[in-house]
Amino acid sequence: MRILRGIYEGPGSHGILRVAASMRRVHAVLRAYPSEGGFLALHGAWTHSGEPAPVSLSPIWDRPEESQRPGELARDLSWIARRRPEADALIFARSESALLSGEGAPILAFPENPESDRSPKLVICEWESPNMRELEASDLALMELVRAHTPNQPKSLAPTVNIFGPPIFGPNAAAEVAEVERILGLIGVDVNARVPLGASVDDLSRLTRAWANVVLYREAGESASLYLQDEFGMPRVTTPPVGSVGTGAVVRAVGELCSLDRLQVQRAVWAELARTAKLPWYARLVVPETFRGRRVALFGDFTYTTGLGYTLAREVGFKVAWAGTYLKYLEKDFLFHAATFTDEAFVEDDPQAVAARVEATTPDLLIGTHLEEEIADALGMPFLPLCPPVVEHPFAERPLMGYAGSSIVADAIDGALRAPWELRGEPEPAVSGLSWTDEALEELGEIPAFLRGRARRLAEEHARALNSPEVTPEILEESRS
């Protein structure tokens, strides 16, 4: 039990619903209490999509035995399948409370739907547990869907790959996939299927035609691509295509797997570096002193944190003070990858602990999730919310991956560093002139760590305004109200 200011990841069922809502003609059935509704509203708010989320609730409530009310799972499932003739697959998820109350998974096969002449497949996630969190569940749910729908089949004649991108609600999910697809097109590799965003069951059953799997977002594509590797011998590329180095590595790896001519691949990369990728250009334009000694701290998921960390350390020249993730289940991988660009990598899922770390290091730039915005604001430090979860879900998506993404990263860094430098021109109020009484210090210690810096500043300003030689508990209190 912990007191948290917020959480980074939702429960497992939310991850399963995200995967289902990413896909086309896949419907999710959520077994939950009526008071656990909200996915529909969040889906509307975050995707601005006109289609209601493909999620139906099978409510758990006290109902009379013979009642026609929904609530009886098997009947609800059949009813939903009948109501949704367009759904080729139904995936079943249970809310945490449902799992805790011992709700089991249904065993049933659907009769053929008279409207579509098919019987939808029911995908059950046997591994569901109240301990599992959103992203791990989305990863496994995607694997279940893939496993239920992939036959063995001959490879496509021309080289093709599958792209495993972020699921729905991932910021810029569609744009990331589109950008990587564009770049692969430049070396003559077609995309066989994009998973999970926009994929249908038909796309899933086509997966094994491709020559390789390109995993952009390992949080949601790891297990599925590993399954395809184990069962069908499909090789995979797992480098996050963030920054020009990461993107180049992905392009070359795909070229290799598709037996393309190396020189031709390199030419395509050079052309992109000249045309689209502005991050290397930015790094060369800016004088080396700009970044020397400047420390950046990163916190977020796996892909964006490691991808951006590597890019900022190597391609831009920041010192990465630390990098952290909230994904406990990827701890080993994360620590391994983060070690290539920072000395301090950690796993933490308490926003206040992250905030305390930010306050202790006061980096020159903080890259994090929207939960870090509060501390960045409080300390007045440059901040970029580039790692999911983020609250902004803009209409116009902009990729962070690929060559176009590298330019967007360059702009973001430039913009974030510019504004505060102007601010830094102002003289910092002298801190030394003021002493704190012991009681005031004690009281300061009771303020949550992530608010303490700001409280200290305000109190000292207030003391100066009152011409008080020291900060007393009263002054501290007044300055806070």
Place this chain on the structure above:
Amino acid sequence: MTILNESGVPDVVSPLWGLAGLAERLPGALFVVIGTRADVHLAQSLSGFLPGFPADQPYGVIGVHPRVVFMVLEPEEKLASGALASRVVEAADSRRGVGFVLLITCRSVGLLGVDASFEAELSQRRLALPVRAVVPDTGISGFGVLSTSLEDSVIRTLIELCPMGGSEPKEERSYSKGNLFGKLRGQPGRRMSRERSIRRPVILLGALPGPQEELTAELEWVGVEVVGWLPGPDADWLPPIDEEAFVATADPYLTGAYRTTEERGATSIKTLLPIGVDGTARFIQDVAAWTGHGTGESDRARQVWEELEPLRNRIRGKRIFFTGDTGLEVPLARFLANAGAVILEVGTPRLDKRFLAAELAALGEDVDVVESPEWQAQLNRIDAARPDMVVASPGLYVPLVARGHLCRSSLDLLSLGVHGYEGAHRVLELFARTFERAEGLDALNL
């Protein structure tokens, strides 16, 4: 009026969405949300932007009110009894101005074997502040949760905190536990000393966002002595609620709160809700009658209707559909129908026919109430009927707008302050404004 029970699954957001608004309206309360990751995730994500709801975020990016604390339980963890209480004590101690603590106890808490009321009891003893466990989603009348259920549960808990008094002077009957409650703020200025007669003061129930003062003024104008509102602007003040109390409920979804007052033996004034012109008039008239003042409000109502005439003209004949999720639908539909709109359907996840008896009786003849509607069927009905306006639940708002329907969010109406004569004005204005803007957008040559 016909009532149809569709026995479907309505679109209702978790009652936890309303935490920030409640924290705002209960200045002395610390809300500790106790639940698993799923519950906290809902509370957190729904505190942010919801479709059709004004997107001003006063509480930072995360949108979580400073007086809302999340306590996340791990499913595997075995909690020693009292462990939770210690954290509650810590959380309450580190904050200033906390008058009482509400442990918002999600369903998972019971499933994990934590006894929240015991922990509340324990923290209360250590804090010397009232601490209560509140279950956000108990539907009193059978099935169905409203997105306002948390508000009902919280107010019910406040009623339980109210003293059961003898007949000592009222000032001393306000709650003061270890003197902390009383110390926080000064005694609210109540209008106590009017004539002492058989006339009885009335307590009003409802965490109205704005119109409490308006309604109080209206009631006092006709001579009713208003003890105060629960919850009122002063967090530390609780009126005695017992056999002698006269209670009037201002919100249609406060069914649990209303029953609790009845269980305490208080007299509940059965009347229309003070929503809309006629509702407000009947409310004032009936409250006055019950508390021993005769008054006729019909002149006042007529006058207000006249003032509203220009607005009324703009919504006359408009066809309105309520998908239903807050419980506010029935009285709003009654008012809009009286104002000349055509109500196509009033959806409501649950219907307390006893509590809303007066409201249902006052509904126009051709208004259909659909209890526990199936939201997918509603979408089809809306497509078929093509209403001029849909008052939509947050989940249906975006899909309905995408299908070309003009929508207002039900939550928007909830925070508008629909009560009283002024509220009636605001409601009509909101609808008129929405039609106006839609006409403006439709006129664009895209």
